[in-house]
Amino acid sequence: MIPIHSVYIHIPFCQQICHYCDFTKFFYNEQLANDYVDALKKEMSTYVPEKEKKVKTIFIGGGTPTALTVPQLEAVLRHIAETFDLHECEEFTIEANPGDFSKEKVALLSTYGVNRVSLGVQVFDNEMLKTLGRIHTVKDVYDTVSLLQDYGIHNISTDLIYALPNQTVAHFKDSLTKAMNLDLPHLSTYALQIEPKTVFYQRYKKGNLPRPPQEDEVKMYDILKTTAAKNGLYQYEISNFAKQGFESKHNLTYWNNNFYYGFGAGAYGYLPGKRYGNIRPLPAYIKQVNNDGKPVLHVDKIGKKEQIEEEMFLGLRRMEGVSKRQFTDKFGVSMDKIYRPSIEELVQRGWLLEREDQIALSEEGKIVANEVFERFLLDDLVI
Structure with a gap:
């Protein structure tokens, strides 16, 4: 575990x-x-x-x-x-x-x-x-x-x-x-x-x-x-x-897209393979906890596609960006194989910086970060 x-x-x-x-x-x-x-x-x-x-x-x-x-x-x-x-x-x-x-x-x-x-x-x-x-x-x-x-x-x-x-x-x-x-x-x-x-x-x-x-x-x-x-x-x-x-x-x-528990009304947690959200209204939260101790409202399955997308969204918020080597080690596939066209487009627009092992937001990219993140959504994942 x-x-x-x-x-x-x-x-x-x-x-x-x-x-x-x-x-x-x-x-x-x-x-x-x-x-x-x-x-x-x-x-x-x-x-x-x-x-x-x-x-x-x-x-x-x-x-x-x-x-x-x-x-x-x-x-x-x-x-x-x-x-x-x-x-x-x-x-x-x-x-x-x-x-x-x-x-x-x-x-x-x-x-x-x-x-x-x-x-x-x-x-x-x-x-x-x-x-x-x-x-x-x-x-x-x-x-x-x-x-x-x-x-x-x-x-x-x-x-x-x-x-x-x-x-x-x-x-x-x-x-x-x-x-x-x-x-x-x-x-x-x-x-x-x-x-x-x-x-x-x-x-x-x-x-x-x-x-x-x-x-x-x-x-x-x-x-x-x-x-x-x-x-x-x-x-x-x-x-x-x-x-x-x-x-x-x-x-x-x-x-860093790592796992964490979330406790309390409306709290979110992220565990291997799933992200969960708790019941928000207090009376309902308290009633469910007293019933079985598990006040979860919904669970979203996090497959490899979702993990990869979140790795990019969250990692690019950090100024050091996302390591290509660590990406490959984590997912068993190179970042370039999945995202090469998006990376080239964003570098050309001046929103992304590409180094030997890193991609990171440029100064202009920080201002339009949400638009940058959208480029890393995947319609499908075929490896």
Whole structure:
């Protein structure tokens, strides 16, 4: 059996629903959260065999994991420690909103081995934070970073969003500068995406969501890359920048197309030969877990064709790109045999760089990455 070394755990509760978010999330309710934590523990215990307990990365995401009370958060962390062997865990991350941490919660993280925090900062502007539906302030960001560092947690990542409603290039540059002044080792930065079933989507459909012009979005991305590099953060993935040694090991699990467990309502997992998604509605998730411990809504078979496509989509998100040699070792067929016409076309258009053993996105290719990825879809696979 192939060992599974990474674990994603979803906590779907939020104190407020952000206007742009389409992840599985629900307003916090203490009793519902208690029931959810019990169900989550049962799901983990059902799925993880004894011989697969060693893990290298754990990521608790949301929602807002830090919306849980201290006893609820401790129950989750304790069960993780009881379910998995954490002695070889290299990275244990929790997502958090600035302002959600008390000293007691941070002490819990330290006690149970959490060594990385991903902060949903989004923007350094109080009025724009309100526009996004965020409840923290810029001061909360500084206070939270200071508190975490006081407890010895220095591996902190900040998330920023750009191309926000009414945002100018100068405004984004100012926000990015403030993020850089924190001198943290990791930065994730994304252009705003308007997703269905969000407040922003409804406003967009009504014409009430003014977006920056596309050329400004491109300028923001260029400023992002230049500013990060000047501050010692190198770009290792389309949207992620880090000091050497502080790359997100858990997210590299996804981009390297490796296997991982997914636990919780709406969570996704990837195991040999299949990708699965859990039930999203909380009452249905809890009921199914209490029934048989297996709240899976659907399972997609991942055959060789799908594995190859995902190897290209995900691998090309990394700046180092995809190794031809590793591709051949993994799939028993050369990349050129399957993709030579696509590679030549993309190189000619200036969207792809080809080296002796690597193909990678060019600077222009990063901007049109989704169009590049489409060229690696396969109608059929004949080897």
